[in-house]
Amino acid sequence: MNALIDALGRLLDFGVTADLLGYPFVQQALLAAAALGLVSGALAPLVVARKMSFAVHGTAELAFTGAAAALLLGFGVGLGALAGAVVAALLLGLLGQRGTERDSVIGAILSFGLGVGVLLLWMNPERTANKFSLLVGQIVGVDSSDVMLLTVCAAAVLVVLAFVYRPLLFASVDPDVAAARGVPARVLTPLFAVLVGVATALGVYTVGALLVLALMVTPGAAAARVTASPVKATLLAVVFAEVAVLGGIVLSLAPGAPVSAFVTIISFVIYLVCRAVGRRTRESAQKPSAVQVAR
Numbered sequence: 057m058n059a060l061i062d063a064l065g066r067l068l069d070f071g072v073t074a075d076l077l078g079y080p081f082v083q084q085a086l087l088a089a090a091a092l093g094l095v096s097g098a099l100a101p102l103v104v105a106r107k108m109s110f111a112v113h114g115t116a117e118l119a120f121t122g123a124a125a126a127l128l129l130g131f132g133v134g135l136g137a138l139a140g141a142v143v144a145a146l147l148l149g150l151l152g153q154r155g156t157e158r159d160s161v162i163g164a165i166l167s168f169g170l171g172v173g174v175l176l177l178w179m180n181p182e183r184t185a186n187k188f189s190l191l192v193g194q195i196v197g198v199d200s201s202d203v204m205l206l207t208v209c210a211a212a213v214l215v216v217l218a219f220v221y222r223p224l225l226f227a228s229v230d231p232d233v234a235a236a237r238g239v240p241a242r243v244l245t246p247l248f249a250v251l252v253g254v255a256t257a258l259g260v261y262t263v264g265a266l267l268v269l270a271l272m273v274t275p276g277a278a279a280a281r282v283t284a285s286p287v288k289a290t291l292l293a294v295v296f297a298e299v300a301v302l303g304g305i306v307l308s309l310a311p312g313a314p315v316s317a318f319v320t321i322i323s324f325v326i327y328l329v330c331r332a333v334g335r336r337t338r339e340s341a342q343k344p345s346a347v348q349v350a351r
Contacts, residue, residue, distance in 0.1 A: 072310040082309065088203050088258075089301040091210040092271065095255045096301075097294030098217060100276025101286065103252060105228040111148050111249070112256060112272045114162040117169035118144030119257045120265030124176035134205050137260040144169060145253030146246060173265075206258050213251050224248055225286055263301070267316040271297050274323040281327075281334035296326050 076082050103112060122140020123133045147165055217224075227234040227241050235241055252272070259268035275296035279289040304319030 073306060076309040077306075082305075084200060084203050085305055086302060088206045089305055090298065091203075091206045092255075092258045093298035093301045094294055095210040095213050095258065096271040097275050097297035098214060098290055099252060099255055100272060100274075100293040100297065101279055101289040102224060102228055102248065102276070103273055104276040104280055105225075106248070108249075108252065109269065109273045110159065110162050112252060112269055114148060114166035114169070115141050115144040115249075115253045115256045116259070116265045116268045117166045117173065119253070119260050119268075121169045121173035121176065122257070123260050123265070124173045124180075128176050128180040132201075132205075133260070134202055134257070137265075138205075138209065138254060138257040140169070141253035141257035142250055143253075145249040145251075148249050209254050209258060213254050216247070217251060220244060220247065263304075263316040263319050264314075267320050270316070270320040270323040271301060274320075274327050275300065278323075278327040278330040281330040282337070296323070300326065 103109065119137040119141035122143070123137040125140070126133045126136025129136075144165060148162060223234070223239045224244050226237070227239050227244055231241060256268050256272060259265075259271055263270060275293040276289070278296050279292035283289050283292065300319050300322040303322050304315050304317075307318040307322075308315045
């Protein structure tokens with residue numbers, strides 16, 4: 057009980073939080089998180105529409121593998137995570153074209169990536185703090201070069217997404233009709249998988265490989281509960297992702313807890329609120345109005 061009270065006291069120590077916000081590494085982490093929230097929120101509704109939640113998890117495992125390899129070899133963890141995620145995305149996009157075999161392909165890639173990643177961490181027994189951060193995220197290691205890499209990758213994802221958004225949305229909502237209209241689904245599927253892979257790799261910096269679903273899936277699932285408009289869903293998902301990742305970093309500062317814990321909690325609370333709002337909206341729409349009752 058005392059430990060819980062102490063933890064809550066550290067969490068609510070706003071003076072420590074305000075002091076830490078003045079440090080450059082915290083400011084750089086917030087900039088990186090803002091870029092991550094923007095790109096993950098933009099992709100999340102499409103991930104939900106295309107039923108790719110499991111694929112995101114598989115991609116995150118190979119991003120973790122790439123980051124572990126980079127840590128072992130002594131070069132940038134972000135570049136390693138990015139390389140691993142892109143390889144995973146290409147494998148998922150090319151091997152999982154058929155819906156009937158997609159889950160088995162993802163499961164095979166996920167288990168392979170996690171197994172190799174664990175082996176790479178075992179081969180590097182010295183850097184325990186860095187190893188743990190690959191799984192649950194950290195903000196201490198984010199420097200100006202990392203922020204630049206995140207910003208460039210996020211901008212590239214958003215530019216490509218802007219060019220392919222309409223046919224991609226069409227293929228996501230009604231794939232059969234889209235195929236009949238000549239939409240190149242065989243090209244769009246691996247391309248979108250690569251975009252998701254890049255965004256997933258960016259999440260290794262802050263929320264870690266294990267809990268990146270909190271930004272790549274949950275905001276889109278929450279937005280889908282309150283609106284059927286693709287544009288509104290995307291805007292809401294971006295807002296939800298930004299609130300979760302930036303709020304998670306701020307809340308984690310004073311207690312020194314893993315960022316991912318607070319990001320996932322905020323994301324889940326937003327999802328529950330959106331579920332409640334969506335249910336109440338549907339119930340109100342189904343109730344007969346006074347005019348209908350009078351008739």
